[in-house]
Amino acid sequence: xxxxxxxxxxxxxxxxxxxxxxxxxxxxxxxxxxxxxxxxxxxxxxxxxxxxxxxxxxxxxxxxxxxxxxxxxxxxxxxxxxxxxxxxxxxxxxxxxxxxxxxxxxxxxxxxxxxxxxxxxxxxxxxxxxxxxxxxxxxxxxxxxxxxxxxxxxxxxxxxxxxxxxxxxxxxxxxxxxxxxxxxxxxxxxxxxxxxxxxxxxxxxxxxxxxxxxxxxxxxxxxxxxxxxxxxxxxxxxxxxxxxxxxxxxxxxxxxxxxxxxxxxxxxxxxxxxxxxxxxxxxxxxxxxxxxxxxxxxxxxxxxxxxxxxxxxxxxxxxxxxxxxxxxxxxxxxxxxxxxxxxxxxxxxxxxxxxxxxxxxxxxxxxxxxxxxxxxxxxxxxxxxxxxxxxxxxxxxxxxxxxxxxxxxxxxxxxxx
Numbered sequence: 001x002x003x004x005x006x007x008x009x010x011x012x013x014x015x016x017x018x019x020x021x022x023x024x025x026x027x028x029x030x031x032x033x034x035x036x037x038x039x040x041x042x043x044x045x046x047x048x049x050x051x052x053x054x055x056x057x058x059x060x061x062x063x064x065x066x067x068x069x070x071x072x073x074x075x076x077x078x079x080x081x082x083x084x085x086x087x088x089x090x091x092x093x094x095x096x097x098x099x100x101x102x103x104x105x106x107x108x109x110x111x112x113x114x115x116x117x118x119x120x121x122x123x124x125x126x127x128x129x130x131x132x133x134x135x136x137x138x139x140x141x142x143x144x145x146x147x148x149x150x151x152x153x154x155x156x157x158x159x160x161x162x163x164x165x166x167x168x169x170x171x172x173x174x175x176x177x178x179x180x181x182x183x184x185x186x187x188x189x190x191x192x193x194x195x196x197x198x199x200x201x202x203x204x205x206x207x208x209x210x211x212x213x214x215x216x217x218x219x220x221x222x223x224x225x226x227x228x229x230x231x232x233x234x235x236x237x238x239x240x241x242x243x244x245x246x247x248x249x250x251x252x253x254x255x256x257x258x259x260x261x262x263x264x265x266x267x268x269x270x271x272x273x274x275x276x277x278x279x280x281x282x283x284x285x286x287x288x289x290x291x292x293x294x295x296x297x298x299x300x301x302x303x304x305x306x307x308x309x310x311x312x313x314x315x316x317x318x319x320x321x322x323x324x325x326x327x328x329x330x331x332x333x334x335x336x337x338x339x340x341x342x343x344x345x346x347x348x349x350x351x352x353x354x355x356x357x358x359x360x361x362x363x364x365x366x367x368x369x370x371x372x373x374x375x376x377x378x379x380x381x382x383x384x385x386x387x388x389x390x391x392x393x394x395x396x397x398x399x400x401x402x403x404x405x406x407x408x409x410x411x412x413x414x415x416x417x
Contacts, residue, residue, distance in 0.1 A: 111361065147369050225237060236281065237293070271294060
């Protein structure tokens with residue numbers, strides 16, 4: 001299947017669905033584009049919390065009743081059914097369509113696209129013919145977008161080969177060729193590289209979050225918990241970042257907001273002890289997923305890495321083959337600095353995936369490709385905004401579409417004509 005056909009089938013959806021969802025967005029979100037949903041606030045002013053406060057309180061009351069009655073017979077499912085019904089009322093699940101997800105990528109990569117694509121368009125306008133001068137300037141544009149030196153060199157080789165193979169003479173449609181090769185480089189023949197290593201039903205999945213302070217790690221944990229809960233999973237959180245002032249309280253706020261129990265101790269406690277208690281509590285309550293927060297004091301690198309190794313050992317001792325995922329949170333706005341952090345954490349822990357935060361706030365979105373190509377670690381989630389559901393599984397084709405949206409849309413229109 002050609003790149004264009006695959007792109008249209010996977011990303012666009014049908015026209016009727018697009019129109020329906022556009023109307024829904026206008027009705028549900030009458031706010032201006034620059035008004036941001038303040039999910040990082042620790043106040044009670046968040047609109048979502050206000051709307052669901054009474055329902056969340058009702059959940060907590062019912063859960064306390066269940067915990068106090070340890071002798072309830074298995075056949076008595078009345079209280080458990082009430083809990084499920086209330087949770088469904090708080091967060092009714094609505095599976096997003098391919099079209100709506102694609103639009104999130106397009107909006108979230110707007111800053112990168114405005115900078116990167118405008119320069120590519122300028123190149124195409126100035127160079128009507130594909131020659132070596134064109135390739136040299138394109139190489140510079142890609143480097144400025146933080147795609148990474150090794151990735152750019154590989155892309156240039158692939159582009160030169162493709163141009164020669166297809167006997168491409170002019171720059172018309174060159175964005176399509178670039179897009180296709182970027183997807184090939186990222187996927188590198190692998191399938192399902194973004195899927196989380198979830199355990200079978202009835203077994204606890206442990207996800208360990210690592211990353212330096214300030215990258216949005218705790219916020220991302222809350223958003224991932226919300227995502228997993230919307231899929232019907234029981235999620236618990238472990239407040240393992242016991243040294244940063246306010247970290248435990250921040251995670252508790254997210255736990256309250258999402259409706260997840262948070263296992264915590266006092267500030268300054270041993271993180272490994274907190275994780276140990278959390279595993280015991282998760283097993284006792286029959287939780288599906290335990291997400292563990294950790295400290296990120298980069299200025300104390302040696303102690304930090306020893307601490308993470310200790311936490312890892314405790315988890316592995318309590319649950320064989322755990323943690324099942326070690327997700328590294330990186331701030332996309334730091335560009336090549338994020339690559340350095342990824343290298344450092346990879347050396348100390350078995351990082352299985354990257355969560356790239358704040359991608360909507362930078363013009364250097366090419367760092368996604370640099371991380372994947374240089375460190376061979378997949379980017380599993382990306383942050384495309386401030387709202388609860390703006391944490392999205394990474395998709396190479398949607399990502400490339402986000403970079404070249406206008407150009408690819410024009411090419412698709414030409415194909416249909």
